[in-house]
Amino acid sequence: MKILVCISQVPDTTTKIAFSDNDTRFVSQGVTYIINPYDEWYALVRALELKEAGLATAVHMVTVGKADAEPVIRKALALGGDEAIRIDADSNDTYLVAAQIAEYAKTVGYDLVLCGKESIDYNNGSVGAMIAELLDMNYLGFAAKLDIAGGVATVVREIEGGEETDTAALPLVISCQKGMAEARIPNMRGIMAARTRPLKVVAPANIAALTTIVSYEMPPAKTGVKMVSADNMDELVSLLHNQAKVI
Amino acid sequence: MSVLVLVEHTQGVFKKKSLEAIQYAAHIARDMGTTVTAVATGNVAAAEMQSLGAYGANKVLHTTDARLDNFNSRAYTKVMVAAAQKESAKVIVGLHDTVGKAVSPRLAARLNAGLVAGAVGYPDLSKGFVVKKNVFSGKAFANINITSDVKVITLMPNTFAVVKGEGSATVENLDVALSDADFSVKVVSVSKATGDVPLSEAELVVSGGRGMKGPENWHVLEALAKELGAATACSRPVADSHWRPHNEHVGQTGGTIRPNLYIAVGISGAIQHLAGVNGSKTIVVINKDPEAPFFKAADYGVLGDAMEVIPRLTEAVKKYKAAQ
Ligand SMILES: Cc1cc2nc3c(=O)[nH]c(=O)nc-3n(C[C@H](O)[C@H](O)[C@H](O)COP(=O)(O)OP(=O)(O)OC[C@H]3O[C@@H](n4cnc5c(N)ncnc54)[C@H](O)[C@@H]3O)c2cc1C
Numbered sequence: 392m393k394i395l396v397c398i399s400q401v402p403d404t405t406t407k408i409a410f411s412d413n414d415t416r417f418v419s420q421g422v423t424y425i426i427n428p429y430d431e432w433y434a435l436v437r438a439l440e441l442k443e444a445g446l447a448t449a450v451h452m453v454t455v456g457k458a459d460a461e462p463v464i465r466k467a468l469a470l471g472g473d474e475a476i477r478i479d480a481d482s483n484d485t486y487l488v489a490a491q492i493a494e495y496a497k498t499v500g501y502d503l504v505l506c507g508k509e510s511i512d513y514n515n516g517s518v519g520a521m522i523a524e525l526l527d528m529n530y531l532g533f534a535a536k537l538d539i540a541g542g543v544a545t546v547v548r549e550i551e552g553g554e555e556t557d558t559a560a561l562p563l564v565i566s567c568q569k570g571m572a573e574a575r576i577p578n579m580r581g582i583m584a585a586r587t588r589p590l591k592v593v594a595p596a597n598i599a600a601l602t603t604i605v606s607y608e609m610p611p612a613k614t615g616v617k618m619v620s621a622d623n624m625d626e627l628v629s630l631l632h633n634q635a636k637v638i
Numbered sequence: 639m640s641v642l643v644l645v646e647h648t649q650g651v652f653k654k655k656s657l658e659a660i661q662y663a664a665h666i667a668r669d670m671g672t673t674v675t676a677v678a679t680g681n682v683a684a685a686e687m688q689s690l691g692a693y694g695a696n697k698v699l700h701t702t703d704a705r706l707d708n709f710n711s712r713a714y715t716k717v718m719v720a721a722a723q724k725e726s727a728k729v730i731v732g733l734h735d736t737v738g739k740a741v742s743p744r745l746a747a748r749l750n751a752g753l754v755a756g757a758v759g760y761p762d763l764s765k766g767f768v769v770k771k772n773v774f775s776g777k778a779f780a781n782i783n784i785t786s787d788v789k790v791i792t793l794m795p796n797t798f799a800v801v802k803g804e805g806s807a808t809v810e811n812l813d814v815a816l817s818d819a820d821f822s823v824k825v826v827s828v829s830k831a832t833g834d835v836p837l838s839e840a841e842l843v844v845s846g847g848r849g850m851k852g853p854e855n856w857h858v859l860e861a862l863a864k865e866l867g868a869a870t871a872c873s874r875p876v877a878d879s880h881w882r883p884h885n886e887h888v889g890q891t892g893g894t895i896r897p898n899l900y901i902a903v904g905i906s907g908a909i910q911h912l913a914g915v916n917g918s919k920t921i922v923v924i925n926k927d928p929e930a931p932f933f934k935a936a937d938y939g940v941l942g943d944a945m946e947v948i949p950r951l952t953e954a955v956k957k958y959k960a961a962q
């Protein structure tokens with residue numbers, strides 16, 4: 392069983408977000424980039440566990456991005472895995488990202504494609520399902536558990552207001568979230584090994600983006616908190632009713 | 639040319655967020671000079687489908703294949719493709735929920751359509767087809783132009799208030815050829831919390847953090863939630879310590895919610911927590927530490943001990959409701 396893990400590079404959550412050029416560009420100077428937490432803690436670590444358990448023969452990881460995405464995919468390599476691939480394309484349009492990954496996946500033939508439930512920068516939660524359609528595979532979103540036996544996956548996943556257990560034969564695309572695995576910290580040996588391991592750079596397929604980012608906006612600033620005395624909860628209720636109009 | 643919407647129901651009653659999606663589609667259809675067609679699956683009465691007219695649907699395409707009762711993204715995508723072809727749809731609206739996040743991207747890929755996932759505004763047609771969405775986990779918005787001929791949008795639930803109008807929709811049968819291969823995912827079991835409002839849909843949410851001290855104190859929060867008709871949520875350490883179930887955990891690594899009212903009790907307001915809740919319309923913070931960062935993100939704040947403040951608030955809500 393060959394597994395492909397989709398790795399997205401994102402700004403660290405604590406980053407202060409800023410835009411330039413009339414709010415048309417995200418300011419990346421000074422930003423610390425990390426592996427999207429869902430991709431790292433859940434998708435990648437679970438893939439590595441499946442390999443350690445002798446169920447997977449190879450774990451590959453792929454990122455769609457320009458050269459500046461390399462440090463992050465190297466970080467992923469430090470956790471383990473057999474091969475890292477960077478598809479040399481811009482990653483601003485969901486369709487473009489998914490289609491690039493799908494084209495590459497076709498050349499190798501993976502039994503399992505794992506991605507995160509969403510990227511914490513663009514919050515789309517869309518790439519996985521798109522890859523599934525482009526590869527004509529089943530898609531199971533929001534998986535919190537994944538086991539594999541005899542070519543069949545058993546997945547526990549979040550649905551509205553609860554959870555569901557599904558079984559499906561491979562090949563499959565799964566988006567991963569909390570519950571899947573425990574986060575790992577790369578050790579020194581992994582970090583050293585990742586330095587020398589090759590990073591495969593693949594030329595992008597000829598695919599056009601279907602969206603463009605026109606501009607960014609900051610949300611309106613909160614006008615400041617109105618403090619209410621702990622002894623006067625009637626006032627709070629009245630503010631919520633008359634002023635905020637939420638009850 | 640109509641605007642297409644996939645609608646969801648619970649045991650034959652359309653969900654409020656689906657009515658919101660229809661209303662949203664109707665706004666787009668008005669701007670484009672066209673009509674709205676809703677697509678419904680499964681067992682729903684004709685009168686319920688006709689009633690979607692009051693929210694702006696002109697027509698409902700109904701497909702009854704019983705296998706669709708278990709959600710499956712492949713089969714649902716086929717249904718939507720068939721509907722899109724029948725209606726020559728150029729714009730297709732879904733919800734940014736577990737169903738929409740699985741179907742809409744598949745549909746977009748199939749139709750070679752650009753996708754904006756998690757829209758929080760109406761498309762601006764004056765400069766193309768520009769849709770606003772949340773980015774950076776609620777820290778900013780992006781305005782995205784969809785440049786393809788067919789366009790797919792998922793709407794963030796609870797973005798617009800639902801207003802019932804007049805009108806009745808016509809209902810038509812939609813035949814879709816589905817094969818067993820479209821249903822090759824087998825659902826082994828489903829466990830749902832019954833009776834409660836699902837957190838992702840709740841308009842009011844009461845949430846507790848480590849400041850609640852232990853699971854034995856949660857009945858106080860639950861009493862407030864019950865009085866308000868609110869769902870309950872929690873911070874990550876609370877779920878990690880098994881004080882509360884994991885599906886209640888909100889934040890960067892948990893759920894993202896946008897209720898009208900979020901009451902945070904004994905939660906410090908770490909940035910990773912805020913990432914899941916800062917889309918809430920009104921935030922109330924109850925904390926005993928005046929320096930708690932959450933106060934900076936709050937609309938209303940109460941400085942005090944949770945175990946004293948919450949019962950008083952519950953009483954005040956009770957009094958208010960009795961006076962209504
Ligand atoms: C990568 C990453 C991802 C994370 N993801 C998430 C996430 O998704 N969701 C999340 O919530 N956290 C997340 N965290 C953790 C986050 O950084 C905080 O540690 C966490 O939110 C703190 O939880 P808390 O506010 O409940 O607890 P604390 O930080 O311990 O705060 C408790 C608060 O309760 C107050 N308090 C104490 N006693 C009382 C009392 N009697 N009455 C009233 N107030 C009282 C205190 O003043 C304090 O403000 C993440 C962290 C990292 C590094």
Ligand SMILES: Nc1ncnc2c1ncn2[C@@H]1O[C@H](COP(=O)(O)O)[C@@H](O)[C@H]1O
Binds near residue numbers: 398430482507509510
């Ligand atoms: N540029 C990218 N390269 C590789 N994988 C990606 C990229 N962007 C997103 N993904 C994967 O798709 C998942 C969902 O991302 P999104 O649809 O952008 O929210 C992420 O968790 C990643 O696993």
